[in-house]
Amino acid sequence: MIKLGVNVDHVATLRQARMTYEPDPVTAAGLADLGGADIITIHLREDRRHIQDRDLALISKTVFSKLNLEMATSQEIIDIALKVKPGQITIVPERRQEVTTEGGLCVTTQKKLLADIIKRFRDNGIHVSLFIDPDKDQITASSEVGTQSIELHTGNYANAKDERQSAKMLEVLKEGVRIAQEAGLRVNAGHGLTYKNVCPIVESMDVEELHIGHSIVSRAIFVGIKKAVQEMKELIYKHYLIKQNL
């Protein structure tokens, strides 16, 4: 069964809008846990625009599910991650001006740097994933730098203007999964996924984890985070059964 990673960064974004203590992403992570999240994801950015060091420390001690820490390759964040030891890290590109992570990591141009970082994490028993675009060269380079998993960026699929483009982007993702699995990589996917566009992904792609933030946190405002997570889990399960012809 496909695992669901729930990204609670957006809860922290709301808190930081007022620089106050609420809503607390630590509480959100606990409730997402209760709703059936398999993984809790947070991104400790260098500029600390949403998740704070205190959130990482508390979530790492309190969540039952696997903690997936998204991070860039800065030395400060690497040192923190090696101290906290999350179950998994996902290396993402980071630009100060961006609203959210805008595209995949360029692995081809920084193979040596990534190989060294990945080795440090793997030597410390931390599973490593690289967030990349569904591009053959990036996938091949990822398999060469020693990562165990990749997370395919689903943004172009999610932002498709019409059904034709969406179908085309889905094919690109499916081909990416095929190439990655042939290279021995485990494949996750995420970014821009919603209660609507996640269904074709589940029905047609062999991925291990789906990482979803904005859509779940948005629904949570109206139904609560535990229920929002439960609904996404049920949706993924329903379409997983369709895929298996069950």
Ligand code: PXP
């Ligand atoms: N995966 C990665 C690597 C991300 O950076 C993000 C956004 O923080 C997500 C998944 C979740 O994206 P969204 O919030 O659009 O669901």
